[in-house]
Amino acid sequence: MLNKLVGVVNRAVYGKAPEGGPTSLQELSLQRLDGAALPLEELSGKVVLFVNVASRCGLTPQYEGLVKLQERYRDRGFLVVGAPCNQFLGQEPGTATEIAQFCSTTYGVDFPLLAKQDVNGAERSPLYQWLIGSKAGGGSDVTWNFEKFLVGRDGAVLARFSPRVTPESPEVVQAIEAAL
Numbered sequence: 001m002l003n004k005l006v007g008v009v010n011r012a013v014y015g016k017a018p019e020g021g022p023t024s025l026q027e028l029s030l031q032r033l034d035g036a037a038l039p040l041e042e043l044s045g046k047v048v049l050f051v052n053v054a055s056r057c058g059l060t061p062q063y064e065g066l067v068k069l070q071e072r073y074r075d076r077g078f079l080v081v082g083a084p085c086n087q088f089l090g091q092e093p094g095t096a097t098e099i100a101q102f103c104s105t106t107y108g109v110d111f112p113l114l115a116k117q118d119v120n121g122a123e124r125s126p127l128y129q130w131l132i133g134s135k136a137g138g139g140s141d142v143t144w145n146f147e148k149f150l151v152g153r154d155g156a157v158l159a160r161f162s163p164r165v166t167p168e169s170p171e172v173v174q175a176i177e178a179a180l
Contacts, residue, residue: 021133022129022133023133025040025130025151026155027126028130029126030081030114030127031114032114033099033113033114034100035096035115043081043151045153046077046079047073047077047079047152047153047176047179047180048078048079048081049066049069049078049079049080049081049150049167049172050081050127050131050149050151051066051081051083051146051149052128052146053082053083053085053092053113053145054085054086054091055084055091055092055099055103056091056092056093057144057146059144059145059146059164060145062146062166063106063109065166066109066111066167067080067107067108068168069167070110076180077153078176079111079112080111080112081112081114082103082112082113083113083114083127084114085117085119085142086116087121091145092116092145096116099113099116100113119132119141119147128142131157131160134157136150136158137157137160138160143162145163147162148165148172150175150176150179158175161175
């Protein structure tokens with residue numbers, strides 16, 4: 001609770017994340033689901049939609065919409081990046097291999113999936129510290145699986161969308177098109 005309050009105050013007063021947290025995408029070190037590094041060069045200059053994902057959630061069918069967004073805008077410099085998370089009722093319990101196989105065979109996911117990570121709490125990943133700590137991130141915890149954060153070509157967090165907002169919703173599509 002105190003960390004959340006400090007983050008809100010720091011953002012309101014200083015416009016930045018809490019001390020010690022990353023302040024830009026370039027300060028992050030991202031790891032793919034298979035353990036290999038995801039070079040930031042793969043994200044540089046692109047519009048990126050970060051989504052915390054889960055395989056056993058009522059919102060899991062949103063993978064279909066994420067794949068469609070990736071296909072629709074890939075050639076214009078857009079990328080979806082999934083971040084598996086098991087913090088919401090244990091809805092992503094699988095191993096890296098199980099998650100990758102499920103996503104590939106069930107939904108045809110071909111966008112990068114990161115290593116499983118916490119999006120809330122004391123063990124919140126640096127990626128989610130940065131996303132939530134941004135002005136657009138608003139400082140509040142991720143509410144559920146499939147919450148979305150849109151990052152612009154310049155690496156700034158542009159928008160945050162609740163889990164119930166589908167990837168194909170007009171507000172997500174309009175935000176992506178504006179960023180492209």
